[in-house]
Amino acid sequence: MKVKVLMGNTAVAEAVRMADVDVVSAYPITPQTIIVERIADMVERGELKARYVRVESEHSALAVVYGASASGARVFTATSSHGLLYMYEMLWWVANSRLPIVMAVVTRAIGPPWNIHSDHQDALTVRDAGWIIGFASSVEEAFDMTLQAYRVGEDRRVLLPVMVSLDGFTLSHTSEPVRLPEESEVREWLPPREPLPFKLEPGSYFSVGNLGPDEVTMELRWYVWRAMERAKHVIREVSVDYARRFDRSTHSLVEEFKTGDARYLVVLAGAWSGDAMEAADMLRDEGYPVGVARLRYIRPFPAEELRELATSVRAVLVIDRAVSMGHMGVIAGDLVATTRGKVVVKNIIAGLGGVDMGPEDFKSIIKGFVEEYESGALDSWFYTEWYMPWVRGR
Amino acid sequence: MLRELLILSRGGQGGVTASRILASAAALEGRWAQAIPEFGAERRGAIVRSYLRLSDKRILRHSSVRRPEGVVVFSSRILELIDVDKVIPVDSTVLVNSSVRPRLGGRVVYSVDATGIALKLGLVIAGWPVVNTAMASAAARVFNIASLDSIVGALGEYFRGKLLEVNVEAAKIAWGEVA
Numbered sequence: 001m002k003v004k005v006l007m008g009n010t011a012v013a014e015a016v017r018m019a020d021v022d023v024v025s026a027y028p029i030t031p032q033t034i035i036v037e038r039i040a041d042m043v044e045r046g047e048l049k050a051r052y053v054r055v056e057s058e059h060s061a062l063a064v065v066y067g068a069s070a071s072g073a074r075v076f077t078a079t080s081s082h083g084l085l086y087m088y089e090m091l092w093w094v095a096n097s098r099l100p101i102v103m104a105v106v107t108r109a110i111g112p113p114w115n116i117h118s119d120h121q122d123a124l125t126v127r128d129a130g131w132i133i134g135f136a137s138s139v140e141e142a143f144d145m146t147l148q149a150y151r152v153g154e155d156r157r158v159l160l161p162v163m164v165s166l167d168g169f170t171l172s173h174t175s176e177p178v179r180l181p182e183e184s185e186v187r188e189w190l191p192p193r194e195p196l197p198f199k200l201e202p203g204s205y206f207s208v209g210n211l212g213p214d215e216v217t218m219e220l221r222w223y224v225w226r227a228m229e230r231a232k233h234v235i236r237e238v239s240v241d242y243a244r245r246f247d248r249s250t251h252s253l254v255e256e257f258k259t260g261d262a263r264y265l266v267v268l269a270g271a272w273s274g275d276a277m278e279a280a281d282m283l284r285d286e287g288y289p290v291g292v293a294r295l296r297y298i299r300p301f302p303a304e305e306l307r308e309l310a311t312s313v314r315a316v317l318v319i320d321r322a323v324s325m326g327h328m329g330v331i332a333g334d335l336v337a338t339t340r341g342k343v344v345v346k347n348i349i350a351g352l353g354g355v356d357m358g359p360e361d362f363k364s365i366i367k368g369f370v371e372e373y374e375s376g377a378l379d380s381w382f383y384t385e386w387y388m389p390w391v392r393g394r
Numbered sequence: 395m396l397r398e399l400l401i402l403s404r405g406g407q408g409g410v411t412a413s414r415i416l417a418s419a420a421a422l423e424g425r426w427a428q429a430i431p432e433f434g435a436e437r438r439g440a441i442v443r444s445y446l447r448l449s450d451k452r453i454l455r456h457s458s459v460r461r462p463e464g465v466v467v468f469s470s471r472i473l474e475l476i477d478v479d480k481v482i483p484v485d486s487t488v489l490v491n492s493s494v495r496p497r498l499g500g501r502v503v504y505s506v507d508a509t510g511i512a513l514k515l516g517l518v519i520a521g522w523p524v525v526n527t528a529m530a531s532a533a534a535r536v537f538n539i540a541s542l543d544s545i546v547g548a549l550g551e552y553f554r555g556k557l558l559e560v561n562v563e564a565a566k567i568a569w570g571e572v573a
Binding site: 003 | 426433454455551
């Protein structure tokens with residue numbers, strides 16, 4: 001296995017090449033553009049034998065791979081922020097049609113004001129459609145998760161689209177060492193997509209997505225629901241299998257960092273998780289028993305893992321990079337529902353619009369949370385606060 | 395041990411590529427590295443910051459570098475455009491692309507005439523001398539990031555053919571001349 005320094009976007013493109021996809025649709029948006037540009041280079045040079053379709057909008061980008069995937073092809077597309085929102089309608093068509101499309105979402109704030117930097121609002125806004133949503137925390141993981149996405153999504157027990165989210169710039173444009181497996185090993189681990197029992201092709205006709213009885217709509221959603229439940233199991237299985245095959249650590253739905261003897265648990269997702277882990281390390285040196293649970297997947301939500309982790313500590317701190325306005329942070333809302341009031345939860349909203357969050361920021365947030373709990377100030381079951389140190393009184 | 399550097403360049407000078415070359419060179423020596431460009435509304439000519447992190451083990455953090463131990467400045471003109479005391483910590487070591495070594499308070503300053511090297515080798519694109527490989531090489535030596543061999547090896551990941559040859563030459567000259 002050779003080690004190569006790659007940008008997040010390039011690493012995703014490299015994974016797409018190794019996955020030997022058949023059809024790629026492309027529409028540019030910062031900070032995602034480099035992914036589809038790299039793939040265009042690969043197709044041009046003959047390194048990837050795929051049909052590369054340039055379209056006029058993100059809505060069409062997803063529509064093109066929708067059709068291709070329905071005909072049995074392995075497909076890929078990528079987008080970000082406003083581009084993802086422009087796909088919104090198609091996201092539901094794809095999910096209810098049970099097509100294992102893989103899409104990279106390079107997370108970026110939604111305007112106004114115009115902002116190209118990362119927060120998680122774009123990816124988390126579409127969480128109810130029926131897509132599996134993963135969050136990478138390093139360039140290498142963006143590579144790994146893209147390959148895993150095909151195995152998970154195409155698994156007969158799942159058949160759902162998968163979104164691989166990576167933070168704009170902090171992962172997409174950051175270069176880090178990636179342990180690249182041999183292409184032949186990947187081809188063996190990820191064989192071509194299983195042929196569909198039916199095929200959309202010239203000469204054969206049947207209808208897809210026609211008007212149906214109300215009960216069929218509800219049944220379809222129930223099938224997606226059950227597939228999501230099974231996806232938890234399949235993600236665990238695929239993660240372990242991948243780790244064994246390509247010498248990686250075996251995190252599946254959640255990566256646990258020093259949770260074994262932790263009394264306080266920090267929950268978050270994405271590229272900034274490493275900064276929070278470094279903060280937890282510093283705090284441990286100062287005697288604070290802190291652990292971190294990093295969510296690798298937000299959908300399906302790792303309820304079992306989190307319930308177990310959260311109910312074995314004194315209090316949980318969820319640090320969110322996306323908000324459900326009028327309620328709380330998106331992950332915090334899910335976690336509170338999962339733990340059903342059995343543990344005190346504090347919620348911090350931070351890093352919106354790409355506001356830089358380093359280990360020192362996490363250290364001050366986590367320390368404040370532990371001290372608040374120990375002084376008895378966290379007496380209710382949850383709080384949401386906004387971390388904005390540049391604003392007086394926050 | 396974690397080491398953090400800041401590269402200040404002007405859009406189009408290749409500061410981001412320089413940080414990537416240095417990361418690749420360090421990785422060739424089995425170390426962990428991160429090259430992080432800071433993107434905003436920069437365009438050709440604007441001041442661009444990029445960061446380089448180095449460590450013996452996997453680096454977890456992905457935030458920007460706030461207190462660099464070393465700063466690489468791609469043009470001495472940049473020093474006139476920024477608030478030096480705010481951007482360059484007083485205890486940091488500075489490497490500047492300049493034919494004369496500038497004085498920067500009490501800071502330890504190195505210089506290399508990367509522009510001169512680029513012009514001599516004809517490394518000019520769209521009227522701009524391309525200084526990034528010379529600066530990467532000089533930085534590798536000043537900050538003990540990687541050997542010249544590793545720099546040359548890393549250049550092979552970024553350039554091909556004739557362009558690679560010229561860049562390797564620029565790297566070698568800069569390695570020898572930086573002081």
